[in-house]
Amino acid sequence: MIETLIQLDKAIFLFINGLHHPFVDLVMVFISGKFTWIPFYLVLLILIIKHFKWETIKILLFVALLIGLSDQISVRAFKLVFERLRPCHDPEIQHLVHLVTGSCGGSFGFVSSHAANSVALSVFLFYLLKPYYRRIGWILFIWAFFVGYSRIYLGVHYPTDIGVGGLLGMMLGWLVWQFYKLTTTWFCGKSC
Numbered sequence: 001m002i003e004t005l006i007q008l009d010k011a012i013f014l015f016i017n018g019l020h021h022p023f024v025d026l027v028m029v030f031i032s033g034k035f036t037w038i039p040f041y042l043v044l045l046i047l048i049i050k051h052f053k054w055e056t057i058k059i060l061l062f063v064a065l066l067i068g069l070s071d072q073i074s075v076r077a078f079k080l081v082f083e084r085l086r087p088c089h090d091p092e093i094q095h096l097v098h099l100v101t102g103s104c105g106g107s108f109g110f111v112s113s114h115a116a117n118s119v120a121l122s123v124f125l126f127y128l129l130k131p132y133y134r135r136i137g138w139i140l141f142i143w144a145f146f147v148g149y150s151r152i153y154l155g156v157h158y159p160t161d162i163g164v165g166g167l168l169g170m171m172l173g174w175l176v177w178q179f180y181k182l183t184t185t186w187f188c189g190k191s192c
Contacts, residue, residue, distance in 0.1 A: 009160045013087050016152045016159070020098045024153070029101055032114065032150040040143065044125060051132050059180070063124065066176040070120040070169055074113040078168070084110035088155050099155040112157045115165030116172070118144040123173025124180075144169075 030036055049056045086109035088097045122140035129136045148162040 005160075009158045010087070010090075010093055013152060013158045014093065014096055016149075017087070017098050017155050018096075019153070020100065025100045028150040028153045031146050032154055037143075044129075047129060047133070051129075058183075059128065062176055062180045063121065066120050066124055066172060067117055069176070070116045070172050071113050073172070074111050074116040074165060074168060078111045078164075079106070079108040079113075082110045083108050084158075084161075086156055086161075087158055097155040101154060105156050109157045109161045111165035111168055112148065112151055112161040113165065114151050115144070115148040115157075115162045116169040118147040119166040119169025120173040120176070121169075123170050124177050127174075127177045128180075 045056075048059055052059060085107060086104055088094055088099050088104035089107055122137075122144040126137045126140050144166070148157075148166060151157040151162060152159055
């Protein structure tokens with residue numbers, strides 16, 4: 001059963017990774033880039049400042065906690081425990097992998113830190129901003145989806161790396177949101 005799921009995961013990966021086209025390659029490298037989303041983050045920061053004023057400092061501390069947890073758990077509790085090779089390091093299929101950037105990353109890919117971090121942030125910000133922006137969820141979750149998809153397309157993660165990373169991110173985003181609400185209640189009672 002597990003072997004069947006692993007082979008299905010590899011087949012889906014090879015299908016998505018095999019869809020490469022020079023223009024789409026550039027788009028996916030852009031989507032997956034470290035600094036690509038700075039303008040997006042700045043817009044989100046402006047929206048937060050607009051509605052939360054000085055509480056933005058507290059919110060940013062919670063976002064830092066969230067990303068720190070997401071990043072460390074995805075590495076220490078998953079990658080270093082399961083030690084599942086990235087597709088571009090997997091001897092069974094690495095000769096079939098279209099590695100767009102020429103760089104594969106570390107040896108292990110389960111779970112994707114990109115997926116965990118982007119979904120965690122999306123969930124937290126969704127709860128924070130949905131009272132003010134009804135459609136913010138669509139924007140945040142489409143962004144997180146494309147970040148995850150780009151990692152498969154680029155040849156550095158299997159679909160299950162992305163899926164389980166996304167589930168981890170959902171759980172952490174919700175937990176940190178609950179903690180944020182709890183601390184808000186502690187410090188200002190029902191008036192906040």
